[in-house]
Amino acid sequence: MSVTANGIIDPAGPASSDAVASAGTRLVAVELTLKGDGPGTISSDANSNTTVIGSDSQAYTASFDAVAECTNFSSGEYALLAGDSERGCVVSQLPEGVTVKSVQFSLGNGTVQFNNRP
Numbered sequence: 426m427s428v429t430a431n432g433i434i435d436p437a438g439p440a441s442s443d444a445v446a447s448a449g450t451r452l453v454a455v456e457l458t459l460k461g462d463g464p465g466t467i468s469s470d471a472n473s474n475t476t477v478i479g480s481d482s483q484a485y486t487a488s489f490d491a492v493a494e495c496t497n498f499s500s501g502e503y504a505l506l507a508g509d510s511e512r513g514c515v516v517s518q519l520p521e522g523v524t525v526k527s528v529q530f531s532l533g534n535g536t537v538q539f540n541n542r543p
Contacts, residue, residue: 426467426505428530431456435525437516440491446518453477453485454492454514455528461505467532472501474530475515479523488518 437454439445446452455475461467472487479485491497498513505511519525 426532427460427462429458429460430528431458431512433525433528434492434494434514435519437492437494437514440493444490444492446488446490450518450520452488452490452492452516453519453525454495454516455525456495456512456514457530458510458512459503459505460510461507464507466504466506468502468504469532470501471498471503471513471515474532476529476531477517477519477525478527478529479519480526481520481523482526483523485517485519487515490516490518492516 434454436451439452455477457471472489475487477485492514495514497516498511503511
């Protein structure tokens, strides 16, 4: 499996009034492309696989909020056959003033990390 970070949407706009960030935070979406490179099918949950590391060195997990700029796979879930790819976003809530330092994508025993470049 390969993972490409296409970009970070910061701040991301809520898709509905139910997706508003908590007071003192904002929605941040990480847009990913997941590709099945192996011979079999791989399936998991991008929300569980993705962690945002903030400039405060804290780890932020998915908030399950829907944003206007992109979709969250199939509620985070994906299933990839060899050669297939899916594109979607994982959304987290970050405190105001904290920027995205890096993004980690973990699957099984491995971890892929993407550093945010200004």
